Amino acid sequence: MAYPDRLREQVDDYLSTLGFTSREATRGLEDAMRYSLLAGGKRIRPVLCLATASSVGSSPERLLPTAAALELIHTYSLIHDDLPAMDDDDLRRGMPTSHVKYGENVAILAGDGLFAEAVRLVCEEQEGDPETIVTAVAELMAAAGVEGMVGGQYLDVAGSAESGSDEDRLLEIHSLKTGRLIAASVGVVMTLGRVEESAKMAYRKYSTELGVLFQIIDDILDVTGSDDALGKPSGSDERHGKLTYVSVHGLSGARELAAEYHRRALDALGEAEPRTPELEDITNFIYTRES
């Protein structure tokens, strides 16, 4: 599937220009932050942000600081998720994880630093009406906070004694852990561009379905992907006893669900006006990706 590589290159170029300190003494911390930030990947959140900008008639270039901030926040979450006290993963994208390379203390601080610098980037570099920037930062923090990413990670690693069916819990964990930040990648564009409420609705539905699709595929790939393609040993969810779409629905059930959410995402996108073809490309890519 065609992935909007042009947008990804813009993101990669912008990320590579980011420095976080002018002090010699804190260069080592910056190195650790850049090591994880520049480790590659599809940059799905920032690319989704830029493609949405393009869809609603904003300039993607203008959104680069906010798009980059999404990737900084995502990277911070990966560094903390990989820690020994969390998922205890040694490899990510075929490279040693942050704590393996730099030590646990530096890894914790590299994550903390990326989070602070993400917010700073939006506040200092994002052009636009300050009122929309304040709202966009609040949205990012809601997506990253207790009722978003951090809360989802809490449920994933520590909240396993919750009540409710496995299916409900699964949806709650993932809608918080990955869904909210993916939805925010679309949502902040609406906020910064002051898009009308009526147009926002379809995008909001689209980004929610896309977040679920993304996670189903992630769970499937953890089982079916090769170590090489994943850049880490496959089967890690099962070893960690995690609740996943595959553990709850079985592999073929998860594949059926993925097909359903793929269709739902495309349907919702079909309602969004205006839109560029890039969002459809991203949706198809997420459905068919192999790593």
Place this chain on the structure above:
Amino acid sequence: MAYPDRLREQVDDYLSTLGFTSREATRGLEDAMRYSLLAGGKRIRPVLCLATASSVGSSPERLLPTAAALELIHTYSLIHDDLPAMDDDDLRRGMPTSHVKYGENVAILAGDGLFAEAVRLVCEEQEGDPETIVTAVAELMAAAGVEGMVGGQYLDVAGSAESGSDEDRLLEIHSLKTGRLIAASVGVVMTLGRVEESAKMAYRKYSTELGVLFQIIDDILDVTGSDDALGKPSGSDERHGKLTYVSVHGLSGARELAAEYHRRALDALGEAEPRTPELEDITNFIYTRES
């Protein structure tokens, strides 16, 4: 010394009203966040913020969301600093540290959550011109990020191979680790209140001197304080082989330095107009505190 307890009570009351989730499933994470946040303490950063507001003619009540955010950020940093991979402290304010009580994974996430919710609080609850709020959030993030608190902690735990004299390194570590956030407690009030540049200068100098004074006293108390008063075993800096004002200057040398910085802070404050007596009270309290 008289400490502005009225302001502290305002801060404590406000902090105790803060909830971070309406979901049953993430209540456990909120509990961990509130456990550390409501463990008491002098609330020096938010009290300093409110006293500064009062000094420059803003209403302290109006600044409560930003004052509280300073305490959330400070609390997040304490939780992460106490982790086994960092200072590995079991007690804080006479109570088990977050990771001892809730486990390391929840402690990391409680810190992460407090950070996100701090920023969200300023964006969602702080009244004022949005342009000043964007600038204030940027200042907070600069104080908390790589050239602030996180960078200082990096130097403290990992950057011990730096060059330069011990005195220079000590000042750099602490100006980043504690000084920047204390200075920001004053600085954000200037920003939110659009205080004129000429008036800002004296406050900026004051808050910088105060940050150094605070840290010298902290280092002295780690040696001279009783376990009961400190709420943790004294002598922990020495056990960790940390560079402190006492290790570099000796106890009497550190006491002389504290007297000097106390005088410098009061001198700088003397230049600040307008001002209320509360800032002098806080300065004297920081100099004479016993825990």
